[in-house]
Amino acid sequence: MTDSYLDQIHWTGDGLIPAIAQDYQTGEILMVAWMNRESLAMTVAEQRAVYWSRSRKKLWRKGEESGNVQRIKDIQLDCDADVLTLQVEQIGGIACHTGRRSCFYRSLQDGQWQITAPVIIDPEQLYGKSSS
């Protein structure tokens, strides 16, 4: 496989592209994170989501601490070649570090952000788990 698909992406000045992870069955948007060239290549090679953590400035193999790996079903690129969508199987059913299914758990109602989704697993339990 060539790397030409990487060259066709319009990376930001920092060499990144946002990736939207979506449940491949329900269409629910689970989270948005960033990828660099290396993390996207790893994602494709391993068929699991590998992001670039801007805060930690390192590769972030989704689920490396929580076990909540995202298996890749499809990767899509938009018309401007500057946003990716990932169709994923969310292992463990939880994408958000708050212990919720999705990071988008707040909804604008009557001018306020209202929480609309429950915490499924306490984050302390989620990240207290030992994993590789």
Added chain:
Amino acid sequence: MTDSYLDQIHWTGDGLIPAIAQDYQTGEILMVAWMNRESLAMTVAEQRAVYWSRSRKKLWRKGEESGNVQRIKDIQLDCDADVLTLQVEQIGGIACHTGRRSCFYRSLQDGQWQITAPVIIDPEQLYGKSSS
């Protein structure tokens, strides 16, 4: 209605936030664009998507040329308060300037971006239409 929901958003240094428009019925991701404070307030007030065009540096009332307005069904904010999802009804059924339903019409297959969705309306026809 107060503006406190705007103050709770973590805007970029440029005062922007990315917004992902998703079909409220099918879950299909239609497009990603940017909003500033004013465009989000207008989106909420008018219940139609109003973006900020970074290239044209002006408010972009989605559908102002094509007629393909996005009616708002819900607006969600993520855990980091730096990405929005919009649940929309896509009038005309076409979100992409290429005349396709969604901007995410390319899928990575065997190391290449393959086009997986047809042009529904020729863009020249889409933007040749007179509208307010």
